[in-house]
Amino acid sequence: MRKFTHLCSYERQRIERYLRNGKSLRFIAGKLDRSVSSISDEINGNMVNGTYTAKKAAVKAYQKRWRSKTQCMKVNQDANLQKFVIDSMTNDDQSPAGISGRLKHVETGYQYASTKAIYNFVRSPNGRQVEPHLYSIAVHKNSGPKRGTSIIIDGRTMIDERPKKVDSRLEFGHYEGDFIESGKDGKGSLLVLVERKTRYPFLVYLEDRTTANINQIIDRILFGLPVKSLTLDNDISFKKHKELSELINAAVFFCHPQCPHEKGTVENRNKAIRRYIKKRSDLSKYSLEEFEEAERKLRDRFMECLDYQTPREAFTKELQKPRKPLVRGMIMEKLLVN
Secondary structure (H helix, E strand, O other): OOOOOOOOHHHHHHHHHHHHOOOOHHHHHHHHOOOHHHHHHHHHHHOEOOEOOHHHHHHHHHHHHHHHHHHHOHHHHOHHHHHHHHHHHHHHOOOHHHHHHHHHHOOOOOOOOOHHHHHHHHOOOOOOOOHHHOHHHHOOOOOOOOOOOOOOOOOOOEHHHOOHHHOOOOOOOEEEEEEEEOOOOOOOEEEEEEEOOOOOEEEEEEOOOOHHHHHHHHHHHHOOOOOOEEEEOOOHHHOOHHHHHHHHOOEEEEOOOOOHHHHHHHHHHHHHHOOOOOOOOOHHHOOHHHHHHHHHHHHOOOEHHHOOEOHHHHHHHHHHOOOOOOOOOOOOOHHHHO
8 A cells, every 4th residue: 555645636626437437445545545434424424515626625635734733833824813822931931731721711801722722832933032031941850869758746636537528629728738859968948838729839048958047938928818737747847836826826747758749739830930949059149030920920820630720819719718717817918819
């Protein structure tokens, strides 16, 4: 069998003539040196009103190929759509999948483009300016050294005792916390807190890792917000967890040693942060503005798990829902502005 090529006008004319004379598909395929399936697909796909004619079949085949090529260039041909894609990727580091979902579920005023169509644009000569913003290019996945043995903290309440409803993410107010550390010879740490349901993150750079300071910072971050639980790892900085629980008026749970997957929400956000704060880098060399910009981009990221809302949008909606008055003060709206 020869290498596949598209049917030409002469072949379509012969197909039309053979069909008119009542010839079978197998007979036509043998005469044209084509497979039976190719002849069948040609006839079924390009007939008009149940009748196959060479002229109309050629027009339909041309239109299909034109639409197929246009689909790959959809972003490039629509100026408004192209601007939305470029701005989303360059300004907010959105992913093609996130942009496609946002176009389908939220930003319906734009022409829809699939994830594949956006990737085709990004990897075309017209989209090379945004290609460096793809996560696979911006972040090099190099595994770092493994952490040592976890610290034993007395009086911990393990995650096994955390209410099962927390796992479903249907209830607002459950948080997870973790640290991102500087590399060797570096200074400073980054405290990361994330609300489980909305994936809304808080990033705070600090150099004082004493338990008293950590407790004060967490209390300041969560003050005025609905807090029902906080899940942490076994870092020595969380040793005074009982005092922390009293400060935030919520239960504090601990993961099992060497089980970071048990607080997967904050671990996932840590992975996203690595786009902006490289692994094993010296955190003290970053400016506070860079940490704030990373926090802003994470809060404004289109997320499939939120129906392509951003964590900021989802967090704001949760805060606007009627609730019982908080014991620890009124909601601080400035948290949503930062």
